[in-house]
Amino acid sequence: MARSLILIYKSGGLGWLKDVCLSGRTYYAKKIEIANLRNIFQLSLSFFDFSYICIIRVSDFLFSVLYQHEFKMIIMDRQMKKFLSTFMIFLGILGSLLGVFSCIGEDLPTEQKEVVSVGDRVPDFEVMLSDGSRFSSRSGNGEIKVIAFFDTDCSDCQRFLPELQQLFEEVRREGGRMDKVSVKFCVAAREQTSAQVQHYWVLRSFTMPYYAPANRSLYNQFARVTVPRVYLVNPQGVIVAAFADQPIPTYEVLRCAIQRVAHEFASQNAANGM
Numbered sequence: 001m002a003r004s005l006i007l008i009y010k011s012g013g014l015g016w017l018k019d020v021c022l023s024g025r026t027y028y029a030k031k032i033e034i035a036n037l038r039n040i041f042q043l044s045l046s047f048f049d050f051s052y053i054c055i056i057r058v059s060d061f062l063f064s065v066l067y068q069h070e071f072k073m074i075i076m077d078r079q080m081k082k083f084l085s086t087f088m089i090f091l092g093i094l095g096s097l098l099g100v101f102s103c104i105g106e107d108l109p110t111e112q113k114e115v116v117s118v119g120d121r122v123p124d125f126e127v128m129l130s131d132g133s134r135f136s137s138r139s140g141n142g143e144i145k146v147i148a149f150f151d152t153d154c155s156d157c158q159r160f161l162p163e164l165q166q167l168f169e170e171v172r173r174e175g176g177r178m179d180k181v182s183v184k185f186c187v188a189a190r191e192q193t194s195a196q197v198q199h200y201w202v203l204r205s206f207t208m209p210y211y212a213p214a215n216r217s218l219y220n221q222f223a224r225v226t227v228p229r230v231y232l233v234n235p236q237g238v239i240v241a242a243f244a245d246q247p248i249p250t251y252e253v254l255r256c257a258i259q260r261v262a263h264e265f266a267s268q269n270a271a272n273g274m
Contacts, residue, residue, distance in 0.1 A: 116223075116239060116242075119239065122237055123137060123221040123222065124138060125218060126138070128211070129186070129209035130210045130211070133209060135211070137186075137233070137237070142181065143181075143235055144233065144234060144262060145185075145186065145232075146183065146233075146254070147222075148186070148228065148231075149188050149189070149190050149219050149223075149229040149230075150188075150190065150228050151189060152196060152197060154227050154228070160245075160248045160249065161204070161206065163248075164208065164230075164254070168207070169207065171185075179259055179266070180266070181235075181261075187209070188210065188211040188218055189210065189211065191213065191219065194212040197210050197212040227245070229244050232257050232258065234264070234265065
């Protein structure tokens with residue numbers, strides 16, 4: 001037993017096992033985060049990379065073991081090399097096909113993706129954020145509400161969150177207001193633990209309070225698939241703007257949307273003599 005373990009170690013067995021595990025983790029992380037067909041190519045490449053590492057590293061390990069057992073006459077001739085090359089191409093095509101079929105399930109029609117849309121009242125919920133404050137979707141107090149959903153492993157979310165952080169910082173510097181109207185944020189993970197989100201927040205130096213539920217109960221009140229998502233709610237509790245990942249909302253887009261809602265609210269107050 002001890003000799004076998006030493007042989008595996010000397011043959012690089014631990015190295016190929018580590019590579020296979022890491023590449024497999026990358027593939028499945030991307031597979032989980034795929035939400036539409038435009039990411040199929042990225043997923044297929046991940047699968048191909050995973051398959052490639054499995055074949056190459058396992059083959060290397062086996063040849064090393066055989067060599068150390070004095071099977072030194074193994075020679076890979078041209079036909080064997082051609083066979084392996086053809087096999088790798090086939091594996092890549094297979095990976096691409098699997099990538100396509102694994103993504104189709106989430107490429108749903110728009111009406112099946114959305115639970116609420118612009119013009120609907122915001123779902124009623126109340127949560128405690130990471131800084132101890134409470135966020136309520138209930139209308140009142142003349143507040144504009146920004147409700148955002150994300151996943152820290154999602155590449156689109158990784159590009160979106162700094163934009164939202166910039167917007168949050170601007171509102172915070174203005175005393176929690178934009179154009180004299182109060183703005184509240186609920187930045188919620190789709191389905192992640194507090195430890196996972198906190199780790200990512202520390203790495204990125206984010207200051208936004210967040211909500212990290214262990215399930216999708218809150219997210220499912222708004223949508224079925226796709227992150228990031230942002231919903232802009234006016235002081236009357238109506239969703240007046242909604243953004244997803246096509247395109248990813250930027251700081252400028254979100255800022256202009258909030259300003260538009262603030263101006264409309266100010267105009268209504270002026271018309272009502274408030």
